[in-house]
Amino acid sequence: MKKYLISLEKDVKRRELFFAQPDTQDFSVFNAINTMNETEENLTALFDAEGFAQRYGRNVTKGEIGCTLSHLAVYRLIEADESIAEDEYCLVCEDDALFNQDFAYHLDCLLKQPLRADIVLVGQSKIPAFNHSELEINYPTTFSFLRKSIAGSPFKYAYTYRNYFAGTVAYLIKKSAAKAFLAASEKRLPFWLADDYILFGADFALEVCAVRPLLVIENPCLTSNLEDLRGSLQHNFWQKLIKYPAKKYLAVKRNLGR
Template identity: 60%
Template sequence: MKKYLISLDKDIKRRELFFSQLNTQDFEVFSAFNTMNDELSDLSLRFDLTRFEQQYKRKVTKGEIGCTLSHLGVYQSILQNDYIQEDEYCLICEDDALFCAAFQQELDKVIAVSQADIVLVGQSKIAEFNDFELEINYPTTLKFLQKKLVNSPFTVVYPYQNYFAGTVAYLIKKSAARKIIAQISVQSLPYWLADDFILFGGTFKLDIKLVRPLMAIENPQLMSNLEAIRGSVANNLLKKSLKYPLKKLLAIKRNLGK
């Protein structure tokens, strides 16, 4: 399986921390696009600023453009590699990824059973691999209905609905990368966030699952390059809890229907 690590050239320490983990020696580093010093007028030749604003009801940041272009750059690399089969998974990670114990061993089990186009093995802005917030904000089906991997604590399931999960670590088939790249043409530039799995599942018609508990989170020793720009909003726990029962029902229904 081909593995890619997206990292800005300047982030040497982040890469050192990433490669200090087990089973990382076979990652190919993809130099992320540093768009912070580019003018928006220049970026508009590579990214549809107007359509982004129509889609998300706000203006895009330069960092978000760089993130999307970087992931698209990896997809192009996948498509250009004739040794990768159409139904073969590639692993894409960002340089702040922190892996769980026995990550590669457990990842092999996920690949062996999953048929989805994209499998989210990690999530951004989550403090722990099995954080309480995962169940409250992003529930899946009931535990006894989940099919666990053989000799593993992990399961591959659908969430109650697709959501913005970040791009810290995920599996993507070559055929799925092709479908996303197909959205770009001379007349149509990319306009989406790199982690808009709602768009990928809905408009792009990709099948997206995730792993519970998480197999990768953002390394707590680091702060995301986008964090200062995008920020993070702490939601009231009571409000989250009130929405939970409906989300759980949707998750059960979605998983039973597949």
């Protein structure tokens, strides 16, 4: 399986931390597209900022443009690689990825399963632990005993109650799905956030499932303020808890028959 690491060329320390982890020697580094010094005129030719504002109700940042364009550029590499089959998965990571213990082994176990999804979220951003309670309360899947087991591994996979913005720290994507993104960007300039899995499911007709617990989180060493992150997750905790039963019902319903 081809593995890609998206990283700004200047972020040497982040790459060092990433490659200090076991089983990372087979990642190909893609130098992320740095848009911070680009003019608005140049960016207009690459990204539909007006379309972004219409969808998200705010202006796009240069960093968000660079993120979306970088992931699309990796998809072009996948499309051009004739050694990758249409239904074969590739792993895409960002340089703040922190792998769970024995990541490579559990990933191999996962890939042996009869996966249907076009995109498999093996990681999530803005989560301080691989099995943090926020995953279940705010982004539930079906009951644990109903999730799809991964032979030889304690991890499982399932569909969440609905697609959501999970970040792009680590995910599997089929070549056919990568080509769907490229086809969409040829019809119209990209206007989406790189992790808008809601759009990808509704408009691109891509199936997205998730692994629980997470196999990848953002490296806390690179999180600017972990305490602020934890505090934000606790914000409106009781409101999230009130919504939990309805979300759990939707998750169970969505996973039935899949």
